[in-house]
Amino acid sequence: MKPAFKRILLKLSGEALMGNEKFGISGEIISSFASQIKEIVDMGVEVAVVIGGGNIFRGISGAAKGVDRVTGDHMGMLATVINALALQNAIEKLGISTRVLTAIEMQKIAEPYIKRRAIRHLEKGRVVIFGAGIGNPYFTTDTAAALRAIEINAEILAKATKVEGVYDKDPVKYKEAKKYDKVSYSEVLNKGLKVMDATAISLCMENNLPIVVFNSLVEGNIKKLVEGETIGTLVEG
Numbered sequence: 001m002k003p004a005f006k007r008i009l010l011k012l013s014g015e016a017l018m019g020n021e022k023f024g025i026s027g028e029i030i031s032s033f034a035s036q037i038k039e040i041v042d043m044g045v046e047v048a049v050v051i052g053g054g055n056i057f058r059g060i061s062g063a064a065k066g067v068d069r070v071t072g073d074h075m076g077m078l079a080t081v082i083n084a085l086a087l088q089n090a091i092e093k094l095g096i097s098t099r100v101l102t103a104i105e106m107q108k109i110a111e112p113y114i115k116r117r118a119i120r121h122l123e124k125g126r127v128v129i130f131g132a133g134i135g136n137p138y139f140t141t142d143t144a145a146a147l148r149a150i151e152i153n154a155e156i157l158a159k160a161t162k163v164e165g166v167y168d169k170d171p172v173k174y175k176e177a178k179k180y181d182k183v184s185y186s187e188v189l190n191k192g193l194k195v196m197d198a199t200a201i202s203l204c205m206e207n208n209l210p211i212v213v214f215n216s217l218v219e220g221n222i223k224k225l226v227e228g229e230t231i232g233t234l235v236e237g
């Protein structure tokens with residue numbers, strides 16, 4: 001079967017890696033992500049991943065406890081590199097070749113991010129994992145996902161969450177919350193819908209990059225997406 005996308009960017013939050021643990025990385029969850037990624041690599045899809053760090057450290061929460069914001073954001077970016085290495089390890093265990101590329105140089109453990117290099121790896125069938133966000137404080141890994149997806153010409157940004165998609169209100173708190181099948185960038189921004197932060201949405205809007213928000217706890221969803229099935233919520237035009 002011909003996949004619906006040739007190149008996708010998958011955004012995994014740090015929190016998603018925690019699973020039922022209170023902190024850090026759940027071995028079970030990371031292996032599940034790795035095998036779901038392998039499934040679509042085996043279908044011939046080029047896969048890039050941006051990984052968050054919220055399971056370890058977030059600059060904004062650190063700032064609330066007295067950590068200087070810029071220092072906290074640096075700590076947060078380093079946390080994403082820890083997650084990137086864990087994901088790399090889990091994927092390589094399945095026999096898939098990967099590269100971690102970081103926005104903050106640390107060449108003893110990963111390659112520096114260079115757009116052309118990232119694309120070359122993808123063309124060779126390697127899973128590219130982007131660590132350290134965009135490398136600057138005051139940004140999020142959602143913005144990094146939007147930026148990297150645009151830079152590498154990914155056809156879609158697949159944002160993994162714990163719910164089925166985008167809702168008009170928090171579905172965990174409100175039973176009557178309604179899920180959108182499709183929603184526009186401007187509606188997301190105007191209504192303040194919880195998809196990604198405004199910087200990330202604006203970048204996608206300006207560059208016509210569609211976003212699909214889907215439940216990553218349902219195994220097989222990533223495969224369905226690349227098979228062209230409608231899953232989650234599509235954010236575009």
Ligand code: UDP
Nearest residue numbers: 013014052053054059073076077133134141
């Ligand atoms: N961060 C940053 N610049 C970036 C990306 C991330 O400063 O380009 C920091 C920021 O402190 C953020 C933390 O890294 O809170 C972890 O990333 P994020 O909160 O986006 O992770 P997620 O919510 O996806 O787990």
